[in-house]
Amino acid sequence: MTCVICKKKVSRSADCVTCDLCRGAVHTECADLSRAEIECIRSKSRKIHFYCANCDIVATINNLKEELAGVKSELNELKNSQGKVIHQDSVKKLSDDDILMEIEDRNHRAANLVLFNLPESSEMNSSERKNDDMFRCRKIVIPENKNNVVNSQNCIRLGKFDNDKVRPVKIIFENPHQAIDALRTYKRSDNLYLNRDLTPRQQNYNFVIRTEFKNRLEKGEDNIFLKYVNGIPKIVPKKNLKNMQIPNSQ
Incomplete structure (x- = not known):
């Protein structure tokens, strides 16, 4: 077994970490990680990923594609919303640059x-x-x-x-x-x-969905609930109540 970075032999598994994308071995020295980060990566209950230098750009592109799909999905939900309070800024056609800027803003606020x-x-x-x-x-x-x-x-x-x-x-x-x-x-x-820390578009999306939910309740729909996923609301049928999360946001 050789390190995918320096191409030198890896003598012991304790001296390396495994890339989550290519599954190749990387010397701990070549990985440029702290001791705490290495221990976290080796933990069975870890919630983070490690990508070697060769795969990092591939993982970045894949993550970007996922985020792009997520933003487009939210925008489509806004366009199809039954509420009457949708802001024009929410439904106008966005350019690819607008969407990429939104993703960058979300990443900037992620911590x-x-x-x-x-x-x-x-x-x-x-x-x-x-x-x-x-x-x-x-x-x-x-x-x-x-x-x-x-x-x-x-x-x-x-x-x-x-x-x-x-x-x-x-x-x-x-x-x-x-x-x-x-x-x-x-x-x-x-x-x-x-x-x-939500972006202005996310805040507007939340406002629109919560207002639509309120309007539908006032019209007699009593079989719906608000389900929050990562702080973002979604209107779901009552049958999904068991999966509903209590929101931390107001």
């Missing part, structure tokens, strides 16, 4: 979460307010008993300060996996809501 209704800090100094927000966000979002390290790098209040409003807080994690893990383990409390 972020947004916490709603966290009271504004009473600290006077802006730096102290930010530190206070960070402390409270970590206490709310990251469970104290987690074995693996989930570290929020930063938090930002969204929008201008207003005495009559509470601004959402964007929480920025080290990587998308930590954001997903934090969202999955978050236990909703009081009036706080945690959701993914």
Whole structure:
């Protein structure tokens, strides 16, 4: 067995990791991974993939195709929606560049979460307010008993300060996996809501679907529910109730 990168012999399985695409062996030194990343990749319950340098571009293209199909599917649902509140920006024909920009924006936001209704800090100094927000966000979002390290790098209040409003807080994690893990383990409390950092198009999509759902309920349809997948709502028949997820978003 030889390393697909350096082409040298791999003497022991403990000295390599396996590419998830070509199934080739890669020396741990050639993989350019940290010890923690190597342990995670070797874990039976891992939720991430490893691609060697040769396959990385192939995997990127495949992922891009999947994301492209997902965006187009959402747009088609919007066009076929029965609601009467669809924004023109949602249904106009998008160019390939528009769709690629949307995908890039989603990837840029993938390591972020947004916490709603966290009271504004009473600290006077802006730096102290930010530190206070960070402390409270970590206490709310990251469970104290987690074995693996989930570290929020930063938090930002969204929008201008207003005495009559509470601004959402964007929480920025080290990587998308930590954001997903934090969202999955978050236990909703009081009036706080945690959701993914959605793009404007995703926010508009959510608004349209929730409004359509409300309108259909008001018209007497009582056999439908909202099912949330990764923070995105979808109207489903009542028979799928057992698969319904309780949303973290408002």
